[in-house]
Amino acid sequence: MVKAAVMYQVRAPLVIEDVDLLEPGPGEVLVRMVGAGICHSDWSVLQGKIPIPVPAVLGHEGAGIVERVGPGVTSVGPGDKVIISWRPHCGRCFYCVTGRPNLCDAATRARFQGTLFDGTTRFKKNGRPVHHMAMAATFAEYTVIPETGAIKVRPDAPLEKVAVVGCAVITGVGAVTTTANVEVGATVAIFGCGGVGLSAVQGAVLRGASKVIAVDVLDSKLELAGQLGATHLVNARREDPVARIRELTGGAGVDYAFEVIGNPEVMARAFESTRRGGTCVIVGVAEPEAKLSVSPFDLVLQEKRILGSLYGSLRPPVDIPRLVDLALEGRIKLEPLITRRVSLSEVNDAFERLVRGEAVRSIVTFGG
Template structure:
């Protein structure tokens, strides 16, 4: 089968024939139908998230169950599934306190690029090929743990269903689960990308009265209005802090979301939040980077500064709910897909991502 393989950091992915083992006990083989091209994959390519190579990237994907290993009960051959890149163990401390997004076991194995038993199912010429993170969606087929394959309704196009696996649950969940945005509140979103658009429509779903989209690309800022933005700020033309204060009567917003992954915009999100407000960091920066905020403001302004991973969600519950919202016309997925690519065009898709051209580029396998 064909897969896109990263052999060395900062190089293009190579389309190669890769061997794939049969699913073992508790594992599922999925015939991939669609996979989103996400900044998190780009972070691995750029060595911001160093993982072992060679590796098959891709974590936002949907497909059809093709085979199941011994003991699998939650899915069967023919089921439509969205892949879960944080397949929580259900047993660790964080799973037990209701935070499966923080699962210790899933985090550890994801950093290894292997399955839960420490081995890989992909290989080239007998040499192990790793997968990111327990999914490896940039391949025609993949083998994943059973709890990484979430069954979904079968009436949603795969290229749309794939999006709930990362960008939708991350963006909407940051609003509904992490910040718990209240009706009538004011919201600012720094970064109009795949996740940022979903933060915006999550805020609209919650009934925010003012949603301020902040970016540097006029065409993306204009499109944020489709998802519910009431105001836009072009950060290349205006001072963001001054502009936000002008729009909020000098107070700042109740909730600010940073969805880029840069220390300076993370600090900016904190600074545009009003006293006692909440700033949520969704974007992923390199592990060696730090954010600087005014120390005196921490107690004196009593703001909440927090992060959100996977939208603080629970995929087995949230993926189906999000797709139900789409089916009911309450969640917009079609406008998120900017361009469809073949697997052979994947590097073109990453170039468009780096240039900020797409909201979401999607690989379609059929």
């Protein structure tokens, strides 16, 4: 039996309860959780905006220590510190062999089924399956994940902190450095300064962007963006961000704009704020039925580009350890992303704070 935060229905509090956890199967790993970040996507799942079969153990960002491994596992062993990747990969499909494991066929299928790769769950309640969010299910004292979702990190990595590398940092930094491939001196605007947006700010700083314009509706988040290297802060509640971005860029607009909220209206503003020949990168996850409305005239006549970015277009086994190195060298700052630490029983309260904008990231800690 392990304690977990289980979603039974849409728009109802998670139930903190004991569930059964089976042993890891072939190619699977049992992880004792140390820290799990509460991400806006968990809230979107709970609101029914991102579909998942229920009941399900939520949570997709986290870090822990390998407790036991199933047959055939070779890349990690008991005692290893791991960050959990919510895009494990099969290594054999079209996307995996063409270097885009973040789009893995098998992972996409399993994610919608709420299972592991073999189509079944390791969590059970009264003999019935309890699903896994994104093959991670980090809101539990212990979880079973695929071997390729357990990314071994250096032994001196503080797990409660580097937990945020597994979603916020890889998604935000990668969107800038890899999906967009922002070049030195480029101008960048980032719409939305939660955990992913603040990581995108840091990615733009790492890439040597000349202007990093942070846009949000909360001054507290803009202040954090400023601390992390944003050169200009725009409160979209007080001023029109598109007009302000044009003003800041001599009337042209930015080379790259990132939408990190999941709101189609804001995506359209991000598109409008890019210069002729500019690129708009969509990182925020909108509802499946949502539509994006932009000017096709501008798209062609101004030769703009719109790119989607999933998990920063990165390759977790290579890039997560690199991001941890950057964090431990102080070149990516994790602490400003972490507002508070909570226990698993406080997870519903932490969601409320997230929605009210009081917290960037709360980290569930498991006392070990």
